[in-house]
Every structure is written in structure tokens, then in C-alpha cells.
Amino acid sequence: MTVESSAARKPRRSAAGKTGTAGTGRSTRSTVKQGTEPELVQLLTPEGKRVKNAEFDAYVAGITPDELRGLYRDMVLTRRFDAEATALQRQGELGLWASLLGQEAAQIGSGRATREDDYVFPTYREHGVAWCRGVDPTNLLGMFRGVNNGGWDPNGNNFHLYTIVIGSQTLHATGYAMGVAKDGADSAVIAYFGDGASSQGDVAESFTFSAVYNAPVVFFCQNNQWAISEPTEKQTRVPLYQRAQGYGFPGVRVDGNDVLACLAVTRWALERARNGEGPTLVEAFTYRMGAHTTSDDPTRYRHDDERVAWEAKDPILRLRAYLESSNHADEGFFAELESESEALGKRVREAVRAMPDPDRFAIFENVYADGHALVDEERAQFAAYQASFADAQGGN
Numbered sequence: 001m002t003v004e005s006s007a008a009r010k011p012r013r014s015a016a017g018k019t020g021t022a023g024t025g026r027s028t029r030s031t032v033k034q035g036t037e038p039e040l041v042q043l044l045t046p047e048g049k050r051v052k053n054a055e056f057d058a059y060v061a062g063i064t065p066d067e068l069r070g071l072y073r074d075m076v077l078t079r080r081f082d083a084e085a086t087a088l089q090r091q092g093e094l095g096l097w098a099s100l101l102g103q104e105a106a107q108i109g110s111g112r113a114t115r116e117d118d119y120v121f122p123t124y125r126e127h128g129v130a131w132c133r134g135v136d137p138t139n140l141l142g143m144f145r146g147v148n149n150g151g152w153d154p155n156g157n158n159f160h161l162y163t164i165v166i167g168s169q170t171l172h173a174t175g176y177a178m179g180v181a182k183d184g185a186d187s188a189v190i191a192y193f194g195d196g197a198s199s200q201g202d203v204a205e206s207f208t209f210s211a212v213y214n215a216p217v218v219f220f221c222q223n224n225q226w227a228i229s230e231p232t233e234k235q236t237r238v239p240l241y242q243r244a245q246g247y248g249f250p251g252v253r254v255d256g257n258d259v260l261a262c263l264a265v266t267r268w269a270l271e272r273a274r275n276g277e278g279p280t281l282v283e284a285f286t287y288r289m290g291a292h293t294t295s296d297d298p299t300r301y302r303h304d305d306e307r308v309a310w311e312a313k314d315p316i317l318r319l320r321a322y323l324e325s326s327n328h329a330d331e332g333f334f335a336e337l338e339s340e341s342e343a344l345g346k347r348v349r350e351a352v353r354a355m356p357d358p359d360r361f362a363i364f365e366n367v368y369a370d371g372h373a374l375v376d377e378e379r380a381q382f383a384a385y386q387a388s389f390a391d392a393q394g395g396n
């Protein structure tokens with residue numbers, strides 16, 4: 001099969017001065033001895049200590065204190081926004097909310113690795129990535145309030161609408177990436193999905209197509225250990241990142257609670273895509289600290305000590321520890337961020353409450369481009385139903 005895509009694209013050297021790892025290498029990560037944990041790329045320990053990594057240090061070598069504080073700010077504000085959305089659901093202002101609590105580093109690290117011209121395909125939990133792409137957080141809430149079908153223009157920030165059909169966006173991303181390659185652009189595409197989604201046929205098909213067509217796509221799997229009530233052990237017999245090997249592209253497991261490692265690994269994977277080296281699977285090993293959504297009660301299926309163990313690996317606390325120990329941030333910075341968080345919470349609350357109710361008949365629009373007799377019939381039935389309330393009120 002001819003791989004037109006890679007031929008059309010210009011190889012580019014990385015800013016870090018090294019080219020990506022070609023082919024299906026990374027044999028050191030490809031096998032797991034029985035009883036041992038697979039290697040995890042980590043640059044910041046849970047205690048906030050910076051550790052060296054021969055392969056990935058280069059990708060964050062030039063990071064400035066200002067940028068480190070920026071990553072911290074991103075994570076804090078994203079968590080604050082998420083907490084506000086959860087509270088708004090509890091107050092009846094939203095119908096549902098899918099919290100990202102615990103996954104801030106995976107999302108901010110990978111999101112900040114993307115370039116403006118890259119294209120992002122999220123699931124329904126990528127509030128941190130949306131933040132990095134410049135989508136106003138209040139726009140994420142319309143769908144969860146039930147007042148619109150999305151809330152932002154996907155082409156405004158190259159951030160696709162949230163996708164609820166598990167795994168389907170990996171196919172959209174693959175097709176989009178194949179198109180990018182045909183255009184001869186050196187942009188990359190990144191598709192987010194979960195550990196549970198990895199069991200979907202769509203994801204397997206995406207891996208096959210992207211590998212064979214050498215598509216410039218990064219598959220970013222947030223393994224948050226749970227797919228609603230199903231643990232990852234029910235999804236796979238091998239660590240998820242190893243799936244890539246069977247398709248012929250590299251897979252890496254990164255500490256998903258380490259924002260620096262996520263930034264470095266995603267930069268590397270995106271660079272591979274830009275260099276015409278094809279897809280990469282990144283498995284961000286993290287934890288869903290909260291419920292699956294506000295409709296879920298995790299105490300029914302998991303022990304609290306598991307969550308407590310992961311709290312010790314909190315992504316925000318470890319970066320704070322590093323910022324403090326390296327004198328990259330002072331009390332003033334943290335205090336200012338606290339007020340900024342409060343202001344964001346207030347802005348989100350006010351924006352949600354001010355969202356106008358949609359036109360009740362809008363649901364019948366955009367079903368068919370040219371209309372349909374059945375939709376017309378349903379619209380008429382609904383109109384009659386609505387009118388019956390007016391009669392009832394009139395009779396009282």
C-alpha cells in the first residue's frame with residue numbers, strides 16, 4: 001500500500017534538537033515481566049522532586065519559572081471550574097456533570113503541548129484541554145444544562161465538540177489526520193479517550209487505519225482506572241500502552257499526575273506526528289478521584305482507600321511542592337491565584353444562571369436538511385401537547 005501521507009509532508013526537526021523515535025522502537029517499554037509494574041515516564045515525583053529522564057528531559061529543558069507557574073495556574077483554575085460545575089449540578093442548575101478531578105495534569109500537560117493549528121478531539125471530560133485551547137469554560141456548560149447541543153464553534157479553537165459515544169472520536173481524529181497529511185500540512189491531531197473506550201471497536205479501527213496510513217495523530221488515553229464501575233483489569237490483559245505495538249506504532253505510559261511528564265511526552269508524540277512518523281499511543285496513568293458523573297455513586301463499587309492512596313499523588317500538590325522548593329513561586333502568587341479562582345467560580349455561576357432557555361421547537365430543526373414528513377408530524381404533536389398546558393391554565 002502506498003503511504004502518500006508521509007511522502008507529502010516535510011520532515012521537521014524538533015525544537016529540542018532531536019528527531020522523534022522512528023518506527024516501532026521503544027522495546028524497553030514493550031515487555032512487562034510477570035509481577036513487575038511497567039515503566040512509567042515521570043519527571044516529578046509525588047513529593048514534587050524533579051527526577052532526570054534521559055529520553056524526555058529534552059522536551060521540557062527550556063521551561064521557564066513563568067511557564068511552570070502557568071501550568072500550576074491552569075490546573076488550579078481548571079479544578080476550581082470543575083468544582084463549581086459539580087456544585088451547580090447539585091443545585092439543579094445543570095442536568096449532569098462529568099468531573100475531571102484528579103486528571104488535571106494529564107489534561108493540562110497534553111493540552112499545553114498542542115500548537116494552535118493542531119486539532120483536538122475530546123471526550124466529555126476534557127475541561128482542562130478545553131481551557132488550554134482557549135475555549136471559554138462557561139461554554140462547556142450549555143450542553144450539561146440542556147440548553148444547546150454543544151456550546152462552541154469547533155473551528156474557533158480547533159477543539160471539537162464533546163463526544164459522548166465512547167471511542168467514536170478516535171475515528172474522527174484519524175480521518176481528520178489523514179486529511180491533514182493529504183493537505184501537506186505539518187499540523188498534528190490528538191484524540192482523547194479513556195481506558196474503557198480502549199475496548200471499543202472504533203478505537204481498534206482507528207489504530208489500524210492511522211498506522212497503515214501513517215496518520216499524524218496522537219492517541220491520548222487517560223487511564224483513570226475506571227470506566228464507570230468497571231476497573232481497567234476488565235478492559236485489558238496487558239498494560240494499555242502496549243496495545244500500540246501490535247498495530248506497529250510506539251506506545252508510552254506516562255505518569256498522568258505529573259504535568260511536566262505529560263507535557264514532555266505529548267510534545268514528543270506530536271513531534272513524531274509532525275515529522276511524518278505516524279501515530280503514537282500515550283497512556284496517561286491517572287485516577288478519577290470523583291464519581292464517573294454526578295449520576296454515579298462510586299462507593300457502590302470501589303473502596304475509599306484506593307482514592308486515598310491516589311490523593312497522595314495529587315497533580316496540583318506535587319507541582320506546588322516543586323515550585324516552592326525551587327523558589328519559583330512565592331506566597332503572593334498563590335494568594336493571587338486564590339482570588340482569581342474565586343472570581344472564576346463567580347463568573348461561571350452567573351453565566352450558567354443567565355443562559356436562556358432554548359426554543360422548545362429547536363429540537364426538530366437540523367434533523368434533515370430538507371425536512372421530513374415524520375418530523376413535521378412529531379412537531380405538530382408536540383405543539384398540541386404544549387397547547388394542552390395553556391388550556392389547563394385557562395380552565396383554572
Ligand SMILES: Cc1ncc(C[n+]2csc(CCOP(=O)(O)OP(=O)(O)O)c2C)c(N)n1
Nearest residue numbers: 125164165166194195196197224226227228
Ligand atoms: C458506545 C457507547 N457505549 C456505552 C456508553 C455509556 N458510557 C458512557 S461513559 C462510559 C465509560 C467510559 O469509560 P472510559 O472510556 O474509561 O472514560 P472515563 O469516563 O473513565 O473518562 C460508558 C460505558 C456510551 N456513552 N457510548
Ligand SMILES: [Mg+2]
Nearest residue numbers: 194195226227
Ligand atoms: Mg476511565
